[in-house]
Amino acid sequence: KGSVRLDVAAYNALIEAYGNRGQAHEAEQVLAELWEKHPKGPDRRSFNGVVKAWSTSRVGKTEEQDDEDLTRCEQLVDRMDQLADREGRRDLRPDTYTYKALLTAYAVRGMGREAQELFDSPKLEEMMNNRSSDRNRVSRLYELVLKAWAASSPEHNSEAPDRCLELLERMEKAGNVKPSPLSYNRVLVALVNHGRVQEAEELLMSSSSRNWKPDFHSYNIILGGWSRKPNSSAQCQQFW
Secondary structure (H helix, E strand, C coil), X not given: CCCXXXXXXXXXXXXXXXXXXXXXXXXXXXXXXXXXXXXCCCCHHHXXXXXXXXXXXXXXXXXXXXXXXXXXXXXXXXXXXXXXXXHCXXXXXXXXXXXXXXXXXXXXXXXXXXXXXXXXXXXXXXXXXXXXXXXXXXXXHHHHHHHHHHCCCCCCCCCHHHHHHHHHHHHHHCCCCCCCHHHHHHHHHHHHHCCCHHHHHHHHHCCHHHCCCCCHHHXXXXXXXXXXXXXXXXXXXXXX
């Protein structure tokens, strides 16, 4: 009110509040207002908040609306790069938070190929290989790609299990990340969803040599896979 002007941090807090409620349109309206009313304009955090809002704003959406939301995510990330180049503002360049939000959008939609393509892009690869990169954040990026492949349709993504196994191997060999139980469970899901239950069980049985402690979800995934196979009562019983 009056002569009080909101700073960028206040706008960002409002954007994130809308984003946490899945109100992506409102979050983007605040971003537009920030462009119009603040001399400095938005920063990376402003954009990241809106990208995150669009990435998870799916409740009650039609398939067409959901596709539009994903497109908007991609457009915003591209715009950040364009503005950084055109205006020389490094503070607008996408960072791991930006790509995490976009990978989340792909993951919740089961878009393994798109997630993998982004994950393997030179820009993101450079960030992950940076020694200053947060280990947990890099691990989260891996897990989002695993989630995208695991959730992908078996009819259209037959390569999903092999892609997950490749990612798991990369994590195990990388020096700055370590697979979590969730990482292994994502791979188990991908294998089971594609009927490769025996391979999933073999991965589970190799847990001690991989320094991985399976949880009850791990065993339930295998049990569920065998239960859908004919003449597999013996395999099911060993997990009881």
